[in-house]
Amino acid sequence: MATAGVYPNIGAVGGQSTLITIIGALLTITLIVACLMLIISAVAWAIAAAHGNYNTVAKARTGVLVAVGAAALAGAGVAWMNFLLHIGSTL
Incomplete structure (x- = not known):
């Protein structure tokens, strides 16, 4: 009984380079927005804590955590996608 090797054919996806570029751009935008949100929420947290507005402190802390x-x-x-692509190519 012969065993057949089954491997993922990622090259068969049409427009693969365009898809990789779009996903990379979306992740870059996500990280930029997350960093800006972190800075703005941290500043709001600090200002609200200095003025004793604890309701705003709680909302700003939630913004930092998000x-x-x-x-x-x-x-x-x-990292997860790279891990899965590496594992898939070694099966």
């Missing part, structure tokens, strides 16, 4: 989470997910998405 920004950190978005940046982490965008970075983890790239």
Whole structure:
């Protein structure tokens, strides 16, 4: 009984280079927006805490956590996809 090797054919995707460029651009925009959101939320947190406005402090802290989470997910998405492509090529 012969075993057949099954490998992913990523080159068969039409417009592969365009797709990679678009995904890279979207991840770059996501990271830029997340960093700007982190800076703005941190400044709002500091100003609100200095003035004793605890309702705004809570909202700004949520903004900081969301920004950190978005940046982490965008970075983890790239790492996860590279990991899966590497594993797929070695099967």
